[in-house]
Amino acid sequence: MLTKSSNMEAAGETPKTTSMTMIQALRSAMDVMMARNENVIVYGQDVGYFGGVFRVTDGLQAKYGKSRCFDAPISEGGIVGTAVGMAAYGLRPVVEIQFADYVYPAFDQIVSEAARLRYRSAGDFTAPITIRMPCGGGIYGGQTHSQSPEAMFTHVCGLRTVMPSNPYDAKGLLIASIENDDPVIFLEPKRLYNGPFDGHPDRPVVPWSKHPMAEVPEGYYTVPLESAAVFRAGKDLTVLTYGTMVWVSEAAAIETGIDAEIIDLRSIWPLDLKTIVESVNKTGRCVVVHEATRTSGFGAELVSLVQEHCFYHLEAPIERVAGWDTPYPHAQEWAYFPGPRRVGAALKRAMEA
Amino acid sequence: MLTKSSNMEAAGETPKTTSMTMIQALRSAMDVMMARNENVIVYGQDVGYFGGVFRVTDGLQAKYGKSRCFDAPISEGGIVGTAVGMAAYGLRPVVEIQFADYVYPAFDQIVSEAARLRYRSAGDFTAPITIRMPCGGGIYGGQTHSQSPEAMFTHVCGLRTVMPSNPYDAKGLLIASIENDDPVIFLEPKRLYNGPFDGHPDRPVVPWSKHPMAEVPEGYYTVPLESAAVFRAGKDLTVLTYGTMVWVSEAAAIETGIDAEIIDLRSIWPLDLKTIVESVNKTGRCVVVHEATRTSGFGAELVSLVQEHCFYHLEAPIERVAGWDTPYPHAQEWAYFPGPRRVGAALKRAMEA
Amino acid sequence: MSQDQVLRLHVPEPTGRPGYKTNFSYLCLSPAGAVRRPPIDTTAFETSDLASGLVRVLDDDGRAVGPWVPEITPERLRKGLRAMIKTRIFDSRMLIAQRQKKLSFYMQSLGEEAIGSAHSFALQPGDMCFPTYRQQSLLLARDDVSMVEMICQLMSNEGDSLKGRQLPVMYSYKRAGFFSLSGNVATQFIQAVGWGMASAIKGDTKIASAWIGDGATAEADFDTALTFAHVYRAPVILNVVNNQWAISTFQAIAGGEATTFAARGVGCGIASLRVDGNDFLAVYSASLWAAERARSNLGPTLIEWVTYRAGPHSSSDDPSKYRPADDWERFPLGDPIARLKAHLIQIDAWSDAQHEQMSNEVDAEVAAALKEAESYGSLLDGKIPSASSMFEDVYKDMPAHLHQQRQQLGV
Amino acid sequence: MSQDQVLRLHVPEPTGRPGYKTNFSYLCLSPAGAVRRPPIDTTAFETSDLASGLVRVLDDDGRAVGPWVPEITPERLRKGLRAMIKTRIFDSRMLIAQRQKKLSFYMQSLGEEAIGSAHSFALQPGDMCFPTYRQQSLLLARDDVSMVEMICQLMSNEGDSLKGRQLPVMYSYKRAGFFSLSGNVATQFIQAVGWGMASAIKGDTKIASAWIGDGATAEADFDTALTFAHVYRAPVILNVVNNQWAISTFQAIAGGEATTFAARGVGCGIASLRVDGNDFLAVYSASLWAAERARSNLGPTLIEWVTYRAGPHSSSDDPSKYRPADDWERFPLGDPIARLKAHLIQIDAWSDAQHEQMSNEVDAEVAAALKEAESYGSLLDGKIPSASSMFEDVYKDMPAHLHQQRQQLGV
Ligand SMILES: Cc1ncc(C[n+]2csc(CCOP(=O)(O)OP(=O)(O)O)c2C)c(N)n1
Ligand SMILES: Cc1ncc(C[n+]2csc(CCOP(=O)(O)OP(=O)(O)O)c2C)c(N)n1
Ligand SMILES: [Mg+2]
């Protein structure tokens, strides 16, 4: 990562950092915020006593008590619905949906309520809620433990949608999301929880401990929303991506030898258009990569934005690499996953066009 | 409309037609299908005894009995959930969601269940359901009686999404949808129920009875899915649109004097890519118009498809005209609605670029 | 054996339809005073009989009888009567304004005025109601929101604090304990539970009061609210206004056949009451009981208010299409205003003349408020909030894309 | 007055945690034979006592006692015993296969084998179960789906009729009355009601049997199912398997504290029973009662089966993190296999030797099925359904864009 834009608590001193997995970094974000602001509370299915099926909330109930970190019934609608009410009261609920695939029962409360409360009440009531959910495939989860529904949220005005690709950003973005006064959909690429993933399932797993982006300050800091990161600088073309696909795209660039500039959006919507436009205007070529199904995926919006803002700089059609327009199959996971081979082929097409 | 592609029941004879409003045409489609196939049943909130708040199902309960047309509890999730079960049994439920804005409580049953049942059971069970819902604004309905959520459905593989713009298509598409073996989201632009609408709310309302597209065969016919209509032929540029915006785009073309070719998608997804590509390749310019909010609207997918398939023919950036990225306000309805002025300005920009 | 019997679908019907008078015996009424009043720390299970019976205080002669007779001064009762009259007059004047196209739409609460009026007396400052579109009496019973302000909302004019964004009646008054209305029914029910949970999490003393119609109980958010309220013993009153109709569908289509909505609470482990919603004293008394339970960490109470939607669903509806036109006149629980008036007269605290005077005063008040509100404009004259304000409040801070869109609109 | 009392959030806890033995008195058990058996045309309200009591047939000595003793031959009972043994052995062998990475994942039903086994005996050909991931006994009790076929699904191999698309245990066998499993909990519950309604609409005789866990009852689809089933009197059995746990959360977090899941049915106007789910005879008897009600146009029945999830939630779970490791041994309703075995011995229709022989036979059968299934491949050896088949069945006919995507993948 070239630019590590972030706001450290005490500007002067160098903060103490520790190597954290993404799970530890996310937990640390909640820990820091629960300590700083007693209105921050955390709940969801299995998040209390047990600490979450991915253990992200482990230890928070023991530390902050059952009133501030607790188990919820298996009702995503109830979880988000109560969070809207709590936020209206003045709390800052951080709720977990166990898998992004299970967010749909909460859809009405997210789309019709959380997203619109400020608008419809002209600011009389607001909904500063953070809705965390693991997303993405690569763990043989089958069609209901692998989805990436971000595009739907980006179509809903009033929501912010965020997805980190590494422990440092995960903590900084989660803190920024909790502090933000708008409802935030916080998607966690579960395949990155324990290490970066280049899209080669056959290669040995690399733990975060080996990676500089896992050096995470122990205390408070934020990675601002609406700011993208230039994950890798390059001259040949621009890759617009986020989450797991940042790493896959890097692998594809290395493997094809194409000098790709990889932009990690981090905030999917509202986004950092400036960074995108500058890069594409510089390279003249663009490939958009995400794991979600292709049609009406967020890639479509990215393509549209780029063609609207960079039309006269484009030297080739913008390529989209995405999940196929099928449910995420179990056995054929690696034929479905948009891995380095498919991304690499798109990079080549974009260069050759 | 130039091409009226449809399948009449008896090829030889000229079918008897009547002038119908869109409401009557939709009702006639259900009537025809209930008479032809006893597995077709119709239910939803207020659709039984009363005949629906827009009166689309008026008379069906009296004609076909309470077992085949009945009132449902105010539970969109229950309506679609039971429809999935009924379809698995072998019925063809046609259910009504009172307003498209109220579809979100049914989202999980649509997205996770109806759309995936065939796939996950490898065809063991299927869900041939038609989910009708009035959409769009222009009736001072405020933010929960005006939405156009089509884009979300197009991101869900396994669903078909359809939106007619006139009585003839409404009946033919609804019959095709009911007969289709996939789940179909059938969106009805409520502002077109009683007449075409050019986007000028200050002008007198034109009823359908004055319009040739309201000449509808009384019996069975279909307008095939995945087939777009060239609503207006033109040479200067291509407008891709559907629903109410077909009429608004026509008004904009007339008012600007731009010879726009207007494609009425009719089937939003899966769509008729060939008709689109042929037109844009011919005109070299493209404007995409819909009423739904802009960001990640279906317009983004259309822009992406066009730039992917017609890149080398494009002479100007593809323009998008859409609802603003805000909820649909009540008082400022006509500042929100993408009317002929905004569409016209986009046509001009596309011509001048 | 019955095994080869042919199955058939049961579709519930109301006992009356246009042309057929309603048989109201399906309501299963208890006489006034007949239903017991348990201590507030009762268990849910022990309220089974209260969920099928009907708590009533006022008998047919206007006397207050039985264990639920509340302590309340005649002065407060007169205030309650005034709130009900105000609500009824407000509704009827707004309906006329709607027909004059000064409002795009309106929803009246005719026949249901006692519920919000009496309930609001049982709440305290700081408590929060999560209403539906038919709880205007909650607001009109108090004085912290002026009618002018409410009417400005109805007219979407320049005085509308919601900046013209919401349909008429979708009020929001945080300062008056009135949560922002959603057009999607039922969503507020679970939010109320969350709000109550928040008060408990903070160790505060405020309680929430959630509102829903009989028809909307079929939505998931109703059941979810019951589940969460029970699990966390949330300090919340769960009000179900059973006015027998949901647009054109009878309450049996929502699940009210051969059971009650209060019984659903009992099943979920929530103490529940079924109460005469047209009986001001019963409403006040039951509301107090529930509020005290909530404030005492005894958790939620579900109350089914039995009443009748005397008017059309909304200004767009014509109920004579689906029910007998004279249904309300024959509804056994009568008119809440007439009943409280009779009681006040019965206890010598009121007279016909005073009643008429009060009605006239209130009418003048409403008329004056309407006139003042009209001076801020309406959809008719185009004095509406600016198009530019349409882009505000989508987010706390306006993101770049909305700035750009506002610019495009040129406002 | 209590008005200024500080509120606090109640968060239910199980009576046991690692290090603290569970106090199972919260279960409120009735002795075997103690609960009455009403006629099938009882009203919902009249079943209140049955929803809080516990229908049991087998007593501690293996005797069948009381009004719910079913008519059933020893031969059928032995078949039932075999089904339970088969389920248990199948589960344990699959769990081993999972550890050997032949399966990516597995979910066993240890301790709950009686429920599906006995219930399936009460159904008829043509009826449809809408199961969760823990109802494999419904399938293993019948012979129309071979274990080989099931194991091929578990292995996502070339013999998998679901073409490798679904996680292990997400079976679908229309021909065997076993609806396609969804990974989203609870969705099937309302679908089952729709299926039953369809049977009634068509004037057929088939009934639906819906399944859900205690935890998943908190999802909206559970309540919605109750509402729709009640409104339309759908011919459906609504089974709630209360195995006390939902992954790491105790049933009180789903709303089971101080009430029962059966009571929710009563509140919705549905006749409801609470039944010992580890008692094969009680399960069979209650299932027959409910099935007869459904077939007689008497509508839905909700049955809460009280049991215990003896194993981990899934192969990814370690329950010793959140509950005492020896909990099952101390669960008062025991082991369903041991209990039916004791009964059969008690009526002189079984012996230890026969039991052991049966277990060995079944074990050999399962082992052979596993071996045969493995010959069709597994995720390990890559003999999985083709990538090309991934694009099929998204729609009935493949649309152009999927043809194109398949081409892009080059398969
Ligand atoms: C989610 C949703 N579905 C449907 C509607 C349409 N709708 C508005 S009010 C109403 C009837 C509600 O009836 P009830 O809850 O009994 O309240 P009442 O009108 O009788 O006060 C319906 C169906 C809606 N607003 N929201
Ligand atoms: C909609 C949804 N939310 C959450 C989950 C994750 N999940 C899977 S099983 C389970 C627990 C279910 O418990 P219960 O219903 O009691 O069934 P049991 O596992 O005890 O048989 C959870 C939370 C899911 N599969 N679907
Ligand atoms: Mg009602």
Ligand SMILES: [Mg+2]
């Ligand atoms: Mg369980």
